Amino acid sequence: MDNALKARYRIRAGIIKAMAHPTRLFLVEELSRGERCVCELTDMVGDDISTVSKHLAVLKNAGIVADDKRGTQVFYSLRCPCVLNFLSCVESVLMTNAAERATMPV
Amino acid sequence: MDNALKARYRIRAGIIKAMAHPTRLFLVEELSRGERCVCELTDMVGDDISTVSKHLAVLKNAGIVADDKRGTQVFYSLRCPCVLNFLSCVESVLMTNAAERATMPV
DNA sequence: TTCTTATTTTACCAAATTGCCAATAATATG
């Protein structure tokens, strides 16, 4: 694979990687229901606010979410609704896995 | 977030994580065109065969690909064609990013 | 200005990931 092609895949993998964490996946799913401020998200996640803030920064850096500061609060929102397709595909992989396991020979 | 919910997100993130690597993303895309043996994939990737084999094991473990040994060769194939939706969504995130950058103030 | 709330950044450590080499396993062929 030549370098230009490698770089292409590196960039794309970076976007996927941004979602490849339980907390960030939760954040994406929650934001798919509408914008939320960091403190709301922090309450839901239950981790330290600095941890949640970092996860949001990762998502923002990948271009998956947008932020909007209003007063002392920062509101995050999904920038590309299509990321939910990721989740529905993940569900089909899980269902395929479950089906396979059910018919597995002992 | 309670533990059961956390576990749910961990499992789902695991599937996404399996694709969150440049080489593995390439492998998924290549396999979307049909089954390939490890040596073919190794030639295309250009890394050591042990490295490629390990990447394929990660994808298999997540349930994204299936393997089929025939003689001395092992053929891998995509198990859920929907993973290609991931890729098209990644493209729209990239396009949104590019559009944003183009209209960004200096 | 000083205080308070909301968020981000920095510094640090533990844990996980990557990729290569060497060793091993499985199968085919002479």
Add this chain to the structure above:
DNA sequence: CATATTATTGGCAATTTGGTAAAATAAGAA
């Protein structure tokens, strides 16, 4: 059987990631 081919596994060093506490920033209120 000996040997070659294909692939997987184990071990290891280098790098990256994840999470927290503490410090820094930003905005509004008193």
